[in-house]
Amino acid sequence: MIDRPKTATADRESGFTLLELLVVIAILGLLIGLVAPAALRQLGSAKDSVAHQSIERLTSVLDLYSLDVGSYPTTDQGLKALVAKPASVTNWNGPYLKGDLVPVDPWGRPYQYRNPSQRPNHPYDLCSTGPNGDATADNAICNP
Numbered sequence: 530m531i532d533r534p535k536t537a538t539a540d541r542e543s544g545f546t547l548l549e550l551l552v553v554i555a556i557l558g559l560l561i562g563l564v565a566p567a568a569l570r571q572l573g574s575a576k577d578s579v580a581h582q583s584i585e586r587l588t589s590v591l592d593l594y595s596l597d598v599g600s601y602p603t604t605d606q607g608l609k610a611l612v613a614k615p616a617s618v619t620n621w622n623g624p625y626l627k628g629d630l631v632p633v634d635p636w637g638r639p640y641q642y643r644n645p646s647q648r649p650n651h652p653y654d655l656c657s658t659g660p661n662g663d664a665t666a667d668n669a670i671c672n673p
Contacts, residue, residue: 552572579635587640640657
């Protein structure tokens with residue numbers, strides 16, 4: 530085989546031109562601009578789903594507490610009663626949650642617990658204030 534010497538046209542044809550690189554960068558920017566908002570929406574709805582599931586799990590744990598003690602924790606005792614025995618409680622068979630800390634919602638804020646409930650037909654209220662931390666009825670995620 531005979532090696533041919535490189536010509537000036539062969540050097541110009543290797544690599545990409547600035548225009549081609551700019552077109553590729555523009556296409557990537559458009560794709561990221563379209564995909565990123567959809568991905569962020571999914572992340573937000575995933576946190577909502579985690580909050581609902583956590584509230585359902587805590588509801589089951591509160592039911593176990595109620596079976597042992599005979600009533601749900603008071604507002605003053607709060608969810609801390611699930612990890613540490615309240616002073617005035619007998620028949621406490623806890624801790625009902627692992628660890629020494631009361632769980633927080635997916636946004637890092639404590640769950641809001643009230644007993645008795647301020648909603649009809651509920652023994653207590655267990656709510657997350659949601660992504661913006663606003664505890665109004667429209668934004669709160671509460672026990673069913």
